[in-house]
Amino acid sequence: xxxxxxxxxxxxxxxxxxxxxxxxxxxxxxxxxxxxxxxxxxxxxxxxxxxxxxxxxxxxxxxxxxxxxxxxxxxxxxxxxxxxxxxxxxxxxxxxxxxxxxxxxxxxxxxxxxxxxxxxxxxxxxxxxxxxxxxxxxxxxxxxxxxxxxxxxxxxxxxxxxxxxxxxxxxxxxxxxxxxxxxxxxxxxxxxxxxxxxxxxxxxxxxxxxxxxxxxxxxxxxxxxxxxxxxxxxxxxxxxxxxxxxxxxxxxxxxxxxxxxxxxxxxxxxxxxxxxxxxxxxxxxxxxxxxxxxxxxxxxxxxxxxxxxxxxxxxxxxxxxxxxxxxxxxxxxxxxxxxxxxxxxxxxxxxxxxxxxxxxxxxxxxxxxxxxxxxxxxxxxxx
Amino acid sequence: xxxxxxxxxxxxxxxxxxxxxxxxxxxxxxxxxxxxxxxxxxxxxxxxxxxxxxxxxxxxxxxxxxxxxxxxxxxxxxxxxxxxxxx
Numbered sequence: 087x088x089x090x091x092x093x094x095x096x097x098x099x100x101x102x103x104x105x106x107x108x109x110x111x112x113x114x115x116x117x118x119x120x121x122x123x124x125x126x127x128x129x130x131x132x133x134x135x136x137x138x139x140x141x142x143x144x145x146x147x148x149x150x151x152x153x154x155x156x157x158x159x160x161x162x163x164x165x166x167x168x169x170x171x172x173x174x175x176x177x178x179x180x181x182x183x184x185x186x187x188x189x190x191x192x193x194x195x196x197x198x199x200x201x202x203x204x205x206x207x208x209x210x211x212x213x214x215x216x217x218x219x220x221x222x223x224x225x226x227x228x229x230x231x232x233x234x235x236x237x238x239x240x241x242x243x244x245x246x247x248x249x250x251x252x253x254x255x256x257x258x259x260x261x262x263x264x265x266x267x268x269x270x271x272x273x274x275x276x277x278x279x280x281x282x283x284x285x286x287x288x289x290x291x292x293x294x295x296x297x298x299x300x301x302x303x304x305x306x307x308x309x310x311x312x313x314x315x316x317x318x319x320x321x322x323x324x325x326x327x328x329x330x331x332x333x334x335x336x337x338x339x340x341x342x343x344x345x346x347x348x349x350x351x352x353x354x355x356x357x358x359x360x361x362x363x364x365x366x367x368x369x370x371x372x373x374x375x376x377x378x379x380x381x382x383x384x385x386x387x388x389x390x391x392x393x394x395x396x397x398x399x400x401x402x403x404x405x406x407x408x409x410x411x412x413x414x415x416x417x418x419x420x421x422x423x424x425x426x427x428x429x430x431x432x433x434x435x436x437x438x439x440x441x442x443x444x445x446x447x448x449x450x451x452x453x454x455x456x457x458x459x460x461x462x463x464x465x466x467x468x469x
Numbered sequence: 470x471x472x473x474x475x476x477x478x479x480x481x482x483x484x485x486x487x488x489x490x491x492x493x494x495x496x497x498x499x500x501x502x503x504x505x506x507x508x509x510x511x512x513x514x515x516x517x518x519x520x521x522x523x524x525x526x527x528x529x530x531x532x533x534x535x536x537x538x539x540x541x542x543x544x545x546x547x548x549x550x551x552x553x554x555x556x
Contacts, residue, residue: 290529295520300509371510375489
């Protein structure tokens, strides 16, 4: 069972896509596992023959358990250890925090017949709904409100294996661990986006609809190039020290409509063209929303970028995803006063921030990173 | 639009770009970004779908005119895209 992040302790095999005796090649998806963050595809990292399945469908096993064996001359266990991903230096807390205020499955739920029927229709687990009726009883309105909060996703159309309350728990444990262990420092810099947006508008005007670019891709590429200039923020904190990464694999934060958040990797961002990144981003967003992500995509990111998009707040100071060393944030692009040639002018501005792990770097590195992002965004044609 | 209900055709396109949405519940006058929660990537994919399936390429400068399903239909009809589209 591969580890799909610092916050994962166990997973359940929900599907085997290969049978014993079948030939498999490096990169093949052999199984689907369900975790707190939904379902993920497990790929293998060598060629061979699947000789034996050790964990049948429906079985929950801890991270590190051997799922199957691959015959490749010599027998090698599958997916153990986890793909070349950093293991958290500190073991996750032994006792997961108790789920507050949710009645346990065994407890009798106070639920009106109409609410029960609606819950079944909408595929809502009434155990996950807080009742507002008498004595905490769950009403029809509570069920509908729960669905509305979940952003209109239905069980049938939603992500496979996705349980919003489990996702919440996964985020809770990763973020609590981050704030417990990582001494964050925070820096911010408003960046003039006039040139970048003019370049983008001119590009998009001459491109077919399907080849249009989004401003987020410029932010992504500029961040990767800046990390090449300031490598001390790219990597992991492992076993009491920083382990910098030469590859710049950006975890792109994607907000899920059913609730929750994930930040799967776009690999080697610094070496990809804007068009390649646009394609990679499109692919990643669709797969995140339909739970077709590879497990390794969850563990590969060497840094996280969170871009709030055009309807977001002005600035975001992110919480570092352990064991990464930094998270870069971008607020919504909006007009803001800027001093240009000694006079105040309204300019489209994005507020860029970095949260850095102070064990691994100092504010001077973070400042250099933001300055480098700014300077790359002033030369959009070179991105 | 000839043939099937134009709103339904748009809903089908939307369903393919945002498979995690229950498109049948989306009102024709709801704002696709503010009310439905489409992000810039979803919205671009919707524009691509409209271009491919209904033959209308909506320039970026006109994105403000296609913020709801009803407005999309109106815009597409004004551009004459629907009539050319197969029923």
